[in-house]
Amino acid sequence: xxxxxxxxxxxxxxKALKDQxxxxxxxxxxxxxxxxxxxxxxxxxxxxxxxxxxxGAVHAAEGYARSSGxxxxxxxxxxxxxxxVVTGLTDALMDSIPIVCxxxxxxxxxxxxxxxxxxxxxxxxRPCTKHNYLVKDVSKLSETIHEAFKIASSGRPGPVLIDIPxxxxxxxxxxxxxKDISFREHRIKAGxxxxxxNFVEELVNHIKKSEKPIFYVGGGCLNSGHQASHELIKLVNxxxxxxxxxxxxxxxxxxxxxxSLGMLGMHGxxxxxxxxxxxxxxxxxxxxxxDRVTGRLDAFSPDSVKFHIDIDQSSINKNVKVNFxxxxxxxxxxxxxxxxxxxxxxxxxxxxxxxxxxxxxxWRKKECLHYEQGDEVIKPQHAISRLYELTKQRDTFVxxxxxxxxxxxxxxxxxxxPNRWIxxxxxxxxxxxxxxxxxxxxxxxxxxxxxxxxxxxxLMNIQEIATAVQYKLPxxxxxxxxxxxxxxxQWQELLHGSRYSESYVDxxxxxxxxxxxFNAVGVRAKNxxxxxxxxxEMISIDRPVIADIWVDKKENCFPMIPSGAAHHEMLLSKYxxxxxxxxxxxxxxx
Amino acid sequence: xxxxxxxxxxINAFKQSKRSVLSVIVDNEPGILARIVGLFSGRGxxxxxxxxxxxxxxxxxxxxxxxxxxxxxVISQIIxxxxxxxxxxxxxxxxxxxxxxxxxxxxxxxxxxxxxxxxKILNFADIYxxxxxxxxxxxxxxxxxxxxxxINKFLDDLDTIGGIKVELVRSGPIGLGI
Ligand SMILES: Cc1ncc(C[n+]2csc(CCOP(=O)(O)OP(=O)(O)O)c2C)c(N)n1
Ligand SMILES: [Mg+2]
Numbered sequence: 167x168x169x170x171x172x173x174x175x176x177x178x179x180x181k182a183l184k185d186q187x188x189x190x191x192x193x194x195x196x197x198x199x200x201x202x203x204x205x206x207x208x209x210x211x212x213x214x215x216x217x218x219x220x221x222g223a224v225h226a227a228e229g230y231a232r233s234s235g236x237x238x239x240x241x242x243x244x245x246x247x248x249x250x251v252v253t254g255l256t257d258a259l260m261d262s263i264p265i266v267c268x269x270x271x272x273x274x275x276x277x278x279x280x281x282x283x284x285x286x287x288x289x290x291x292r293p294c295t296k297h298n299y300l301v302k303d304v305s306k307l308s309e310t311i312h313e314a315f316k317i318a319s320s321g322r323p324g325p326v327l328i329d330i331p332x333x334x335x336x337x338x339x340x341x342x343x344x345k346d347i348s349f350r351e352h353r354i355k356a357g358x359x360x361x362x363x364n365f366v367e368e369l370v371n372h373i374k375k376s377e378k379p380i381f382y383v384g385g386g387c388l389n390s391g392h393q394a395s396h397e398l399i400k401l402v403n404x405x406x407x408x409x410x411x412x413x414x415x416x417x418x419x420x421x422x423x424x425x426s427l428g429m430l431g432m433h434g435x436x437x438x439x440x441x442x443x444x445x446x447x448x449x450x451x452x453x454x455x456x457d458r459v460t461g462r463l464d465a466f467s468p469d470s471v472k473f474h475i476d477i478d479q480s481s482i483n484k485n486v487k488v489n490f491x492x493x494x495x496x497x498x499x500x501x502x503x504x505x506x507x508x509x510x511x512x513x514x515x516x517x518x519x520x521x522x523x524x525x526x527x528x529w530r531k532k533e534c535l536h537y538e539q540g541d542e543v544i545k546p547q548h549a550i551s552r553l554y555e556l557t558k559q560r561d562t563f564v565x566x567x568x569x570x571x572x573x574x575x576x577x578x579x580x581x582x583x584p585n586r587w588i589x590x591x592x593x594x595x596x597x598x599x600x601x602x603x604x605x606x607x608x609x610x611x612x613x614x615x616x617x618x619x620x621x622x623x624x625l626m627n628i629q630e631i632a633t634a635v636q637y638k639l640p641x642x643x644x645x646x647x648x649x650x651x652x653x654x655x656q657w658q659e660l661l662h663g664s665r666y667s668e669s670y671v672d673x674x675x676x677x678x679x680x681x682x683x684f685n686a687v688g689v690r691a692k693n694x695x696x697x698x699x700x701x702x703e704m705i706s707i708d709r710p711v712i713a714d715i716w717v718d719k720k721e722n723c724f725p726m727i728p729s730g731a732a733h734h735e736m737l738l739s740k741y742x743x744x745x746x747x748x749x750x751x752x753x754x755x756x
Numbered sequence: 757x758x759x760x761x762x763x764x765x766x767i768n769a770f771k772q773s774k775r776s777v778l779s780v781i782v783d784n785e786p787g788i789l790a791r792i793v794g795l796f797s798g799r800g801x802x803x804x805x806x807x808x809x810x811x812x813x814x815x816x817x818x819x820x821x822x823x824x825x826x827x828x829x830v831i832s833q834i835i836x837x838x839x840x841x842x843x844x845x846x847x848x849x850x851x852x853x854x855x856x857x858x859x860x861x862x863x864x865x866x867x868x869x870x871x872x873x874x875x876k877i878l879n880f881a882d883i884y885x886x887x888x889x890x891x892x893x894x895x896x897x898x899x900x901x902x903x904x905x906x907i908n909k910f911l912d913d914l915d916t917i918g919g920i921k922v923e924l925v926r927s928g929p930i931g932l933g934i
Contacts, residue, residue: 288787293794297842300786317842353783353842480836 172338175304175330176205179268182311184211185344188239190230190608191215192223196243197283198270201335215608215637218629220247222601224254225627227265229605231258232588233563235391237318238265238605244272245283248329249290253595255325256294260592261414262389264323266314267295273333274302287329296324304337312347313354320356322478323389357477361502362492369449369473369490370506374514376447376471378522379407382430382459385414385591386452386476388584390496395419395584397500398451404507406518408526410438412453413591417581427526431459432727433573436534436736437526439727442467443734444525450474452496455485456592457755462748465732475499534725534738535577544694546571546646546717550578550618553644556701562586562614563606567599567623570652570723571645575618597626600643604630607639614705616642622651622671631684634710642704643712645677648719656722660737660744661753677714686710729755773825775804777850777858777931778835783843784810784818791841792820795834801826805860805904805928817845821930823904850931858931861901866914867921868894876917884910904929 173181179202183191192215195203206214217223220242227238242251248269258265272281288300297317299310307330314326373379381402387394395418402409402425409419410430419426430438439461442448448470453459460466463485472488474481475496482491492499506512539548550571564579565588566572572589581587588606590598599617607615617624624645634641654669678688687707691700697715704713725736728744730752737744782788789808796803805823810816824831831849838847850856864886868874877896881888886900900910907926914922 289790292787292791293798298787322840352845355840355842478840480833480840482836484833484836 169338171340173341174201174205175307175335175337175339176201178304178307178339178341179311179330179335180205180209180212181341182308182344183239186237186312186315188237189213191239191241192217192226192230192605193241194220194223194243194247196245196247196270198244198247198272198332199241199268199335201332202241202268202270202330213608214241215604215633217601217604217633219627220250221254221597222604222627222630222633224251224258224265224267225595225598225601226605226608226630226633227267228254228258228261228263228598229565229588229602230609231263231265231605232602233585233606234609235585236264236609237315238263239268240265241268242270243283244270244287245285248285248287252290252294253593255291255327257590257593257595257598258325259294259296261590262323262385263325264318265325266311266318267325267327269327269329270335271300271329271331274331275333277331287327291327294325295327298327298329300329300331301334302331304334304339307334307339308342309347312342312344313349316349316354320354322386322481358494359498361494361498363502365473365490365492366499366502366506369503370512372447372471372473373405373407374512374517377519378441378445378525379405379447379449379519380427380441380445381407381409381449381451382412382442382453383409383415383418383451384412384453386454386478387415387418387496388452390452390477392584394452394497394500397497397504400504401500404504405514406523407449408441408519408523410434410442412456412459413576413589415453416576416587417584420582421580422582429576431456432461432729433577433723433725434459434727435577436532436725436738437529439725439733439736440529441526443732445470448472450476450488451500452476454478454481457485459733460485461727461731461733461735465734467733532738534736539694542693544691544697544715544717546574546648546721547578548694549644549646549697549715549717550574552697553616553618553701554579556698557614557616557705560614562616563588563603563610565589565599565602565606565615565617567617567619567626568594568596568653569620569623570648570656570721571618571620573653573723574646579618596620596623598623600624600627600641601630601633603641603643604633604637604639607634607641608637614642615639616644619643619645620652621645621647621649621674621677625675628680631681631686631710631712635685639710640708641710643710644704645712645714646717647674647677647714648717648721649674650719652721653723659722660726660728661749677712681710681712684710686712688712688714690714690716692716728752774828774831776824776826776831777929778822778824778831778838778847779850779931779933780820780822780838780847781811781845782818782820782841783845784816785843788818788841788843789820791843792822792838795837796822796824799830799834801830801834805926807928807930821928823929848933850933853933855934856931857934858903858929859901860904860907860927860929861899862907862911862924862926863889863897863899864911864914864922864924865895865897868896869919873917873920877914877920880910880913884913886910
């Protein structure tokens with residue numbers, strides 16, 4: 167007998183996705199997901215983007231999520247389909263990006279028999295997801311999917327995987343809608359909704375007392391939503407406190423504002439790292455004291471009282487011991503700080519921290535991002551500066567690959583809004599940027615989306631150009647072509663006596679012809695005279711473009727805290743010599 | 757003067773290890789044990805003892821007790837990460853509670869050859885108040901419970917009797933805070 171209220175597992179999945187307001191899914195078909203692909207065929211609310219390799223699907227979902235604030239969704243088949251997304255899941259876990267990955271599995275009765283394209287999906291992905299499920303009973307499918315979306319986007323966001331055996335995709339059950347599901351609180355771990363009043367009061371009192379305060383803002387601020395940035399800007403304007411952001415915090419506070427010290431950390435600004443080192447009050451807003459930020463731990467900001475706002479309690483006191491902390495959401499906490507200051511009419515005694523700013527302006531005089539652009543060879547820093555100048559009037563989204571170009575992008579491209587900067591920080595995944603640009607362009611069809619790339623990274627997921635062409639996504643791939651794995655070469659130069667072992671990228675393709683063969687457009691700048699025209703041409707073309715920008719092959723990325731050194735022991739140029747003792751210690755670190 | 761090592765010593769390589777007993781309440785579902793164990797194995801930490809049993813059938817809850825050796829800072833980090841796992845309700849280091857009780861159970865099968873051995877075994881069994889589960893001509897099975905330390909001592913004492921064969925199983929410590 168046919169029950170009108172029963173649906174196949176595949177249909178339940180689609181109903182749940184619709185319920186979750188998913189409109190885009192990145193995927194690649196295979197035997198174990200054919201019933202789901204069949205269901206996709208017969209509907210029109212969900213746009214499926216066919217990638218060219220599953221790694222592309224997961225990075226595209228990350229780009230989509232980061233640029234839209236929504237959950238990114240992907241669909242892959244069993245076995246190799248799943249193992250191809252392991253890197254991306256790990257990437258999303260490290261960088262707190264909400265994605266849901268649906269994977270097909272061999273039929274239930276074949277699990278554990280070494281069936282064709284079987285792998286232990288939940289086993290392989292357990293350490294690289296926030297949570298994962300193997301759904302063996304179709305009646306549990308609806309609630310599993312809704313819980314997965316809730317977990318992916320709550321508290322500290324992250325990737326969640328749902329493995330669905332093929333027989334479960336065919337089996338029938340009732341559909342339970344999102345509104346009919348009550349979540350169990352201990353499983354969602356959304357963080358406290360109650361603002362810690364004591365924390366707020368202590369913080370305001372410390373700000374009043376402080377002579378040298380600083381805000382240290384990370385990706386948590388981004389994940390808390392746009393409102394968090396608004397509250398942060400209000401608070402900084404009220405207090406005139408300097409602010410530095412991590413790689414992922416870029417855009418949470420306008421990069422060109424006078425209070426911004428720019429990015430801190432290994433390739434951060436001199437003034438930002440020095441201010442972190444010398445401050446007496448550090449207010450950490452959603453950052454995790456990453457080793458790329460702290461430098462050698464025993465010398466990190468020795469004289470400061472530290473406040474930490476982070477929804478993830480396992481980030482508190484992990485690397486650096488703090489004096490005060492709260493696990494409540496950043497937006498709620500910042501809002502309360504602002505209203506506490508307003509309602510108590512606290513003015514900071516006309517405090518404008520003029521001595522502190524005086525000191526900071528001294529550090530700024532070092533002009534740590536200075537470079538000499540000659541009149542022939544393009545300096546990579548200059549290429550990014552020009553790209554910024556020629557695109558800043560638009561609402562531009564920038565993704566990156568991993569290497570020197572990524573750090574130059576972080577240093578020379580300025581962001582004024584959150585979610586415009588999409589990069590692989592925690593894992594440092596080469597090949598991230600182009601598929602992430604595909605995802606960002608899907609989420610923001612009318613915006614300019616640029617992948618700032620290195621030629622070596624770009625080759626890691628080059629196949630996704632075809633995806634961009636198929637869906638008419640006019641992404642721009644801006645390659646700083648130095649013919650080297652530049653960042654590797656730089657470390658070899660600094661730490662391994664300039665022995666450039668395997669870091670030269672020989673036999674590079676002709677990127678212009680390569681673009682043409684994919685039916686994309688290739689442009690090239692070989693010298694400084696061609697740079698602006700090439701950038702303008704790239705922007706003006708309403709199709710995917712690969713811009714091959716030939717840059718100085720031996721340029722290094724400064725400033726730099728060499729690994730093993732303290733955060734105030736920065737190298738500002740290649741003429742700066744490193745402390746040899748640190749160098750030996752640094753060699754064993756990453 | 758001490759000579760210089762030919763290899764640099766990574767900083768913080770040698771840290772003090774301390775015994776900890778962790779008590780974790782979880783939803784009783786597939787994969788949860790693997791999730792928990794992964795937090796130890798991924799760090800190269802060994803689990804000395806492990807006990808998993810359903811403690812609330814209606815609410816489908818299990819209690820997992822884990823004995824491990826590790827640096828205090830790392831153990832706190834593991835606890836914080838345990839609490840982040842979706843099926844975990846709570847995670848506690850029993851050492852951090854002001855009052856907690858710990859017990860372990862051990863079954864020991866002893867094969868002996870002569871009356872002198874039998875007497876000595878009986879004597880220890882009496883001192884440690886272990887319960888006789890079964891006794892045949894030359895085989896006796898005892899059940900002994902208490903702290904792990906108490907059981908260790910009993911086993912050490914048995915060891916002093918030469919020529920007997922001992923086979924045993926231990927539950928690992930379980931504990932409860934008050
Ligand atoms: C998948 C992966 N493999 C290896 C590395 C190590 N790695 C970091 S940067 C880099 C070189 C990147 O070269 P390129 O993309 O040309 O960028 P450049 O540094 O030259 O700007 C390598 C190999 C990595 N981050 N990711
Ligand atoms: Mg390169």
